[in-house]
Amino acid sequence: MTNARATPAIGPSLQAGAPAGEAVASSGARPEPRPLRHGLRLLAVLGTLLAFASISTDLYLPALPGMGIALGAGQSLLELTISSYLIGFGAGQLFWGPIGDRYGRRGPVAVGLLVFVVGAAGCALATSAPQLIGWRVVQALGASAGVVLARAMVRDLYDRDRAARMLSILMTVMAIAPLLGPSLGGQILRVAPWQAIFWTLVAIGLTTFASLFTLPETLPPERRDTTPLRRAVAGYGPLLGDRRLLGYAGACGFYYAGIFASVAGTPFAYIGYYKLSPQLYGALFAAGTIGLMIANVVNSRLVTRFGSDRLLRLGTIGAALTGGVVALVSTTDWGGLFGLAASLIVFGAMNGFIVANAIAGALSSFPTRAGAVSALVGAIQYGSGMIGSAVAGAFADGTPGPMGWVIALSGIGSLLSLTLAGRRRGAPL
Structure with a gap:
């Protein structure tokens, strides 16, 4: 039995043929949609969360040669700042997924964004390549919360084909990040040192953190998984089966x-x-x-x-x-x-x-x-x-x-x- 009344209707007005403010004529599976502007806000916030994986790397790619000189590190060591990020990003998703199912989406995403901000600030303040690599892992652990739970938020709000449609729209938005990231990073380097790129990421993280609270929680308490976290993590086994x-x-x-x-x-x-x-x-x-x-x-x-x-x-x-x-x-x-x-x-x-x-x-x-x-x-x-x-x-x-x-x-x-x-x-x- 679905808890339709408890599920906020963010974004159904973005679905094909659903005008803003029109009530959904159904058996109660969906409540009345919010105005279109609320759907666009959802699109902007979730699109930004999904783009964090690209933003965090593409923005600083033009700075790698200068960072190598400043930190006294070779190319192979600096490339570890990318691979270490991917390791942290992949592992972090396995951590945040069960937490989001148990405690809701918005709170864990907010915590993840703060971890991301701390990691980005640490990168800006790093004085050696190993420090930079370590802070990149912290940054990735935080960014992964937004990515994994943004997808779950889409599933909270939409049925399967509508969810696929919304994810396609969001991926179109997030594709702007790798398209513009290196160019924007290059422009930052024209007026500031490489550390400014990571301070820019701090600003993006804080702005997204504030924007997150303009959206309601998409997973109400009655639909949350009450399984203890230890058992929830062990529950990956049945999923793999x-x-x-x-x-x-x-x-x-x-x-x-x-x-x-x-x-x-x-x-x-x-x-x-x-x-x-x-x-x-x-x-x-x-x-x-x-x-x-x-x-x-x-x-x-x-x-x-x-x-x-x-x-x-x-x-x-x-x-x-x-x-x-x-x-x-x-x-x-x-x-x-x-x-x-x-x-x-x-x-x-x-x-x-x-x-x-x-x-x-x-x-x-x-x-x-x-x-x-x-x-x-x-x-x-x-x-x-x-x-x-x-x-x-x-x-x-x-x-x-x-x-x-x-x-x-x-x-x-x-x-x-x-x-x-x-x-x-x-x-x-």
């Missing part, structure tokens, strides 16, 4: 292995192998982000008509096919730079059909444990990404070939995860 949930998580995780292989490999492929200037590399990076945004918009418009599973399958098929093209082009040099860039842009655009729909499907499998499910999917997502980038780096030979084959295998793995998980009781995913 659910074949359907693993299908959704695997589709997302394998795909992210390819995405992070691309992130790690394209600078060396474009700049080192094809001798592209850093400026043109930035333009190709932006083109990939724009492709992702377009795919998310298309998904948000089609998902309530065709269903999230059907579009997810379309995305995994596209990832498998374009991943094969990437492997072919990167190995044979067929099409040269244009062939590689074009196929990578299309592979990246499949994100718009895979991630939102896979997360919505996973959340629908265990709606009463949305926080834990969101955390598990997120940990698999970023853990797979680390593996993908590490494998691409381990087999690097100065050509784009190893990166291409990792991307191809990742696309095939994404499709197979979805297909094999659906072979149960004749219910295909």
Whole structure:
């Protein structure tokens, strides 16, 4: 039995065909929607929370060379500030998910934002690379709360296909972060030292913290998981035993292995192998982000008509096919730079059909444990990404070939995860 009266109706006016202020004619499953401006506020706050993973890294990328000089650290040590962040970000989601299911969403997100602010301030005050690495882990632990529980908040408010639509809209918003982050960081460096970038992140964290309290709690007390936290964390075991949930998580995780292989490999492929200037590399990076945004918009418009599973399958098929093209082009040099860039842009655009729909499907499998499910999917997502980038780096030979084959295998793995998980009781995913 649903507790419709206790669930705040933030954002239904954003759903297709629901005008602001119109009461929902239903059997009581949804209360009357708030005005559209409240839905836009939700979009802005949740979009910012989901973008914290990108904001925290993309903004300071242009400062890495200067930071190396200032801190007396080499490139390999400074790259640990990125990998350590990913470790903290993945592990942190497993911590915050059960807490959000037990205590609600808004309070834990607020605590996470304060941890993020402390971590960002610590980075700004760091006087050595090891200190910076340590504070980056703290920063990641805080940022992960907003990301994992923002997805759970969407599931609190929307049914499955509507949740997939909302997640697509939010991912379109959050795609602005990697599009503008490096440029904004570069502009900050023109007028201030590298520490100013982390003070900017402190300001973003505090602003988001204040904005969070303009939204009501999305998980009322009567719908919370009263399981003790120790047992709730142990409850990840049954989730990992659910074949359907693993299908959704695997589709997302394998795909992210390819995405992070691309992130790690394209600078060396474009700049080192094809001798592209850093400026043109930035333009190709932006083109990939724009492709992702377009795919998310298309998904948000089609998902309530065709269903999230059907579009997810379309995305995994596209990832498998374009991943094969990437492997072919990167190995044979067929099409040269244009062939590689074009196929990578299309592979990246499949994100718009895979991630939102896979997360919505996973959340629908265990709606009463949305926080834990969101955390598990997120940990698999970023853990797979680390593996993908590490494998691409381990087999690097100065050509784009190893990166291409990792991307191809990742696309095939994404499709197979979805297909094999659906072979149960004749219910295909």
